[in-house]
Amino acid sequence: MSKLNLKKAQFATLCVHGSGGVDQATGAVSIPIYQSSTFAFQSARAGAEIFAGEREGYVYTRIGNPTQTALEREIAFLENGEAGLAFGSGMAAISSVIFSLCKSGSNVVASNTLYGGTHQFFMETLPRYEIEVREIDGTNLDNFTDNIDENTRCIYIETPANPTLTIIDIKNCAKIAHKHKIPLIVDNTFPTPYFQRPLDLGADIVVHSATKYIGGHGDTVAGLAIGKKDYIDELRGTILRDIGGIISPLNAWLLVRGLKTLAVRMERHEENALEVAKYLTLHPKVKQVWFPGLTTHPQHQLACEQMSGFGGIVSFEIKGGRKAGEKLMNSVQLFTLAVSLGDVDSLIEHPGSMTHSTYSAEDLEKVCISEGFVRLSVGIEDRHDLIDDLSQALKRVDT
Numbered sequence: 314m315s316k317l318n319l320k321k322a323q324f325a326t327l328c329v330h331g332s333g334g335v336d337q338a339t340g341a342v343s344i345p346i347y348q349s350s351t352f353a354f355q356s357a358r359a360g361a362e363i364f365a366g367e368r369e370g371y372v373y374t375r376i377g378n379p380t381q382t383a384l385e386r387e388i389a390f391l392e393n394g395e396a397g398l399a400f401g402s403g404m405a406a407i408s409s410v411i412f413s414l415c416k417s418g419s420n421v422v423a424s425n426t427l428y429g430g431t432h433q434f435f436m437e438t439l440p441r442y443e444i445e446v447r448e449i450d451g452t453n454l455d456n457f458t459d460n461i462d463e464n465t466r467c468i469y470i471e472t473p474a475n476p477t478l479t480i481i482d483i484k485n486c487a488k489i490a491h492k493h494k495i496p497l498i499v500d501n502t503f504p505t506p507y508f509q510r511p512l513d514l515g516a517d518i519v520v521h522s523a524t525k526y527i528g529g530h531g532d533t534v535a536g537l538a539i540g541k542k543d544y545i546d547e548l549r550g551t552i553l554r555d556i557g558g559i560i561s562p563l564n565a566w567l568l569v570r571g572l573k574t575l576a577v578r579m580e581r582h583e584e585n586a587l588e589v590a591k592y593l594t595l596h597p598k599v600k601q602v603w604f605p606g607l608t609t610h611p612q613h614q615l616a617c618e619q620m621s622g623f624g625g626i627v628s629f630e631i632k633g634g635r636k637a638g639e640k641l642m643n644s645v646q647l648f649t650l651a652v653s654l655g656d657v658d659s660l661i662e663h664p665g666s667m668t669h670s671t672y673s674a675e676d677l678e679k680v681c682i683s684e685g686f687v688r689l690s691v692g693i694e695d696r697h698d699l700i701d702d703l704s705q706a707l708k709r710v711d712t
């Protein structure tokens with residue numbers, strides 16, 4: 314373990330040192346990539362004791378791996394949770410958590426603005442197992458209370474939401490969940506623990522698409538879940554073991570490395586995003602801008618209360634609808650036209666026809682994703698270059 318008193322350390326220090334210092338087995342300063350599927354037992358008796366849960370030890374990488382352990386310890390520190398569990402993707406983390414809590418006949422009450430893949434899982438896959446998801450407008454907390462019944466197994470929210478940056482009140486959502494003796498799950502992908510720690514606000518389980526800011530470099534697909542140790546142990550020993558949505562040692566290592574620079578990256582993403590949001594707000598070809606750091610954001614006050622910063626995603630509606638949006642996306646030179654987000658490189662995409670094409674036209678309208686709605690994942694490049702790029706691209710657009 315590191316000699317550092319981690320309880321007293323600031324977040325940026327935890328990002329660098331939290332995973333426990335040098336590797337105990339070798340002294341390696343960077344945790345090694347333990348690229349091994351299986352682990353030798355010291356004796357037949359020791360192997361049997363590990364299997365029986367009477368002795369600690371690694372068995373097989375689907376059940377656990379030291380590189381994965383380093384990542385899980387680190388994310389649990391940063392989210393201020395008791396334990397963490399890594400998965401092969403954000404969807405593996407989300408689906409595993411939902412399957413661990415629900416059975417046939419259960420229901421989930423969820424906010425209705427979600428990553429399109431989560432929405433599809435909720436609306437198409439879960440009903441095949443007779444699990445119903447009630448997607449409601451989470452900005453009105455009464456909607457949660459009104460939809461909970463004796464078969465509700467959890468509340469699920471994403472805040473800020475992808476791609477509209479809608480903010481949901483975590484503290485009061487947790488109170489509603491606990492009044493009904495069910496857990497609150499929060500997808501913390503957009504803010505990361507650098508800007509928001511849902512467990513401190515009363516949530517029970519945090520999930521991440523670690524593909525995004527936690528990896529940070531657009532080179533890894535991964536997911537994480539954080540919560541109480543008993544729950545995480547059970548999740549590891551049941552759904553993760555049985556369904557097998559594990560992370561590879563290499564990807565776990567890439568995330569440990571990504572976390573070391575999380576604080577500096579998030580600062581820069583946010584500074585750039587605020588400047589881009591301000592620039593777009595004043596642009597005559599832009600109808601509306603969504604960024605929680607703008608005082609014009611409908612839940613700016615709530616964002617200030619539950620977040621320490623606003624993240625790096627900016628969405629806007631361009632005048633001239635889909636055609637204008639397409640022209641803009643085809644005209645940018647520095648922004649890359651691609652889905653995903655949270656990379657050091659700036660990305661641009663059209664949620665209505667890409668990440669959120671899983672929503673029906675009616676549902677898109679309900680969650681305010683119009684034809685001219687464009688999402689930016691603002692990277693860590695020089696902000697003047699980013700604004701120059703948007704400016705030259707907007708000049709080409711007829712509205």
Ligand code: LCS
Nearest residue numbers: 402403404428475502522524652653668
């Ligand atoms: N949660 C959020 C908030 C997400 O944005 C995504 C992916 C996921 C979960 C799923 O994670 P994955 O399995 O992809 O690691 N969001 C994407 C997006 O906006 N564009 O491409 C993927």
